[in-house]
Amino acid sequence: MREYCKFESALDILVGKWKPVILLQLMYNGTMRFSELQKAIPDINKKMLTQQLRELESNDIVHREVYNQIPPKVEYSISEYGKGLSKVLQVLNDWGASHAEHMKARDGAERSGK
């Protein structure tokens, strides 16, 4: 029981309002600059983008590459280690999709049943 309790910490890493969409962007597009991420996620603001990226970086999911030049240039990408997450995300995604179906079917049955 005790040792079967590490999935809370797994959730912690994925939780955060913008982490899913950031991860999706980086997995789909590969390396992206800060400004590219901003454009790809119009509703996010800089503070949130920075914050969520730093949290992902601190867990070694995202790699941050700084180019010392003016104007500044910073590139983000999924780290080698972070790529191991894609399997997890795939499972979550599949279940999420099937769950949406399940709930839709359930609502329908409930309505017609009454």
Place this chain on the structure above:
Amino acid sequence: MREYCKFESALDILVGKWKPVILLQLMYNGTMRFSELQKAIPDINKKMLTQQLRELESNDIVHREVYNQIPPKVEYSISEYGKGLSKVLQVLNDWGASHAEHMKARDGAERSGK
């Protein structure tokens, strides 16, 4: 890209301070009464236990069985449908465990490297 975005909703269902431990308890022990869950999770209070259980119930993960008698008796269990979650939880748990290892190893290397 668009259709590959359902894992946020999957996370929503698992998120909540006490949902992981509640699910673990029910998966491990099968059917449990409200008071048994309270005893098993000493730090939770009634309000939170009720609330999180209701959210899980509304997603058809947990089944709630009410016995109309005095004193009241209510039993909770993982629903048939909810059992499909265990695979997801297993994957999350495995990744969470290996991630803990990874971060520990990384910290060690960092410390001895500097």
Place this chain on the structure above:
DNA sequence: CAGAATCCCCCTCGATACTG
């Protein structure tokens, strides 16, 4: 361009008291 700093709101969660 890529942020850091500040202020503020809201929502989750917790403590406590009450009820059928």
Place this chain on the structure above:
DNA sequence: CAGTATCGAGGGGGATTCTG
């Protein structure tokens, strides 16, 4: 026994402004 009702603190998240 198995909840509800109410109040309040704390933290995540957002808008805005400033900086190298």
